[in-house]
Amino acid sequence: MTQAIPATMERPHFIGIGGAGMSGIAKILALRGAEVAGSDARESETTTALRALGVGVHLGHDEAHLAGDATCVVISSAIRDSNPELAAARLRGIPVLHRSEALAALMSGRRTVAVAGTHGKTTTTSMLAVALRTLGLRPSYAIGGDLDAPASNAEHGEGEIFVAEADESDRSFHRYAPEVAVILNVELDHHANYASMEEVYESFETFAQRIRPGGTLVINADQEGARKLTARLCDGGREDLRLTTYGEAADADARVVSVTPTGLSSEVTVELDGQRLIVPVSVPGRHYAHNAVAALAAGVALGVPAAGLAGALASYTGAARRLQLKGEAAGVRVIDSYAHHPTEMAADLAAVREATPGGRVLVLFQPHLFSRTRELGAEMGHALARADASVVLDIYPAREDPLPGVTSQIILDAARARGAEVRAEHAKEAAPALIAGMARPGDLVLTMGAGDVTDLGPRVLDRLTERSAS
Structure with a gap:
């Protein structure tokens, strides 16, 4: 089934092109023949894959990245008005589309x-x-x-x-x-x-x-x-x-x-x-x-x-971050979970508990968003009480600014009130060694959260491998 590209999307520019929602739309447009370009804050496997499709990806955000013949600029709700590429688009009168408008056009x-x-x-x-x-x-x-x-x-x-x-x-x-x-x-x-x-x-x-x-x-x-x-x-x-x-x-x-x-x-x-x-x-x-x-x-x-x-x-063999097995070392399985809402956390913990007979479930958790932690932090702590032990990182801010008095301590206090074994780790780079040091053969380590805690699973495996070799 052939699909025409709307004129406004023939040469789109994506701000934050490496994001989960944005990259998919950019890929479909590229496969349909559009001249796609965009920018992202950092290099990633996703931006590399997009380049392989012929997409022009700039690193960092600068108004110079916005081509003069761009037919539209696509943004997500995470892009702030102060972004220089967005400001330049508006100054030049280039149409600005929310990613959902672009996706709706693709589905037409x-x-x-x-x-x-x-x-x-x-x-x-x-x-x-x-x-x-x-x-x-x-x-x-x-x-x-x-x-x-x-x-x-x-x-x-x-x-x-x-x-x-x-x-x-x-x-x-x-x-x-x-x-x-x-x-x-x-x-x-x-x-x-x-x-x-x-x-x-x-x-x-x-x-x-x-x-x-x-x-x-x-x-x-x-x-x-x-x-x-x-x-x-x-x-x-x-x-x-x-x-x-x-x-x-x-x-x-x-x-x-x-x-x-x-x-x-x-x-x-x-x-x-x-x-x-x-x-x-x-x-x-x-x-x-x-x-x-x-x-x-x-x-x-x-x-x-x-x-x-x-x-x-x-x-279907699974999606990234949805109870995704990252590997096993020293008799310990490491699984990555995107769960960040208390309901999701409790459900994933129940699932891995059932799949870990005789072993313990250890969690490395990163709260996501200050507003969510303010409203649901206590429930997050109650969910973590289902684990045998947990390490809690600082809040991943994503698109938000800090809120006074809102920290991971809300979660820690609620978990401890339920008798949970839980500790804080403010240095993210130290967390893999900490959780690996707690694990023993037969245990399962769950990296959990919607932020960059996902990057820590392989590092936990590395620490486990090093410990086993020594």
Whole structure:
């Protein structure tokens, strides 16, 4: 399926092109024939992969990086008005697009699936995209994390289906009009943008109302926020909207009958449209099994046969940072987790606990955002109490400035109040040796958080290897 490039996106410039969301859009545009350029603060495997596709990547931010013939500038919500390239674009009158506007343009003319929810978006989007690809349907996709290699978070496919992760954090998912939408769960997060659960419900309602006439909403039948949202949508009277629920609830349309763990994977039995299906899942934990069922229900809503899709989901082997095994040394496994919200943290800890019989679970945790830590720091500490021992780093600020009195101590105090063994480490470079020194054969080390704590897993393995050799 050929796809024309909008005139405003023939020569786009991306500010922060190495980011998870931005790099995927840049890759798809490059594969469609656009002359893509951009800038990022630092070199990375992602920027290297983009260069291999012919994308011009500048390091650092300078107005000189913005070509004179750029047709638009693409930004994310993390880019501040003070950025010199953004300021230059506005001064020159070059159109400035939010990344969600660029993604919406790429999805135009395709049968779109948009996956939303407070947790699990990347995994579910990845599962569906990989399964459709395995079935030979050649989907396009844009995911918030890599599948395996750098820049594997997006693809331009010749098929008619486009699978996209839909981000609620800044309400940018309101720009999409999918044929099928998935809502995995609804919780309060992103406190800089949402002041209450009522605002969150209103935002997800707006997203659901954007589904095309005759389209389908796949939604969780178990999670409280999703159930409340379903009730609100039913009261809204969208008679043209088909509703498919999934979960363990007895009345779920795609009902999870059982989840059988097998080490670092699992197998889920599902009843859907009178069929009993077996879905293999490559990562442990009930929450990932439920993500697979959501992907299954979304594919079936597109008309993909359920039996074939269930088997194709076995080809999904995991996404980067979603309980990703980084390696094993000295009898200790090291796994990386993107979890940064208390619900995610508790779910991933439960999953690895089940996969570590006889060993301990040790966590190296990096809180993400000052606003999130202010609102949810105590709950983060309570989640960490599920581990045998934890090391907590300083807060990763991302796009935020510090808030008075908001530090990792909030998490430490809450964890200790639950009797947890937890310690602070303010020097990130010292953390790998500290956590490696705590580990013994049979243990599992979990690097956890949405920031650069992901870089520490290989270093933990190095320290373990050195200790074993000595």
